[in-house]
Structures are given as C-alpha cells and as structure tokens.
Amino acid sequence: MHVPQGVLGEAKAVDLSVFDASKAKCDEATGHVSAIPPESEGTQRFPLKNTGCPSGAVWCADIE
Numbered sequence: 001m002h003v004p005q006g007v008l009g010e011a012k013a014v015d016l017s018v019f020d021a022s023k024a025k026c027d028e029a030t031g032h033v034s035a036i037p038p039e040s041e042g043t044q045r046f047p048l049k050n051t052g053c054p055s056g057a058v059w060c061a062d063i064e
Helices: none
Strands: 014-018 044-048
16 A cells, blocks of 8 residues: 555545455556445455554454
8 A cells, every 4th residue: 555654644534445456457656546346346345443453553454
C-alpha cells in the first residue's frame, strides 16, 4: 500500500479488499487499482479497526 505518511492515522475508516489479481490492473507507481471488483465476483472485504492493534500498527483486523 502506498500512502503519504500520516494519512492512515487521520482516516476515519479503512477497508481491505482482497480479490483475484486478474480482475483489475495495478499501477505499480501508486499502488492504485483500476477498479475493485464486486463481491459477486469473489471480492472479499474486511473492515479494519483502529483500536486494539499491535504496537506500531494503526489499523488491523483478524482475518481467517
């Protein structure tokens, strides 16, 4: 993930989307994808939390 320093610490919510790499194109310079495929195409979405995270982590989640 590429973001300017401090941006994640100021965010109100962060979601992690996991999907097959063939479903979108990634800009290697920015880390941005062309589009996040819908959940009906297999995308999994995980809302991250900003409390109870390990030391040094601003956002986290237990993902199984």
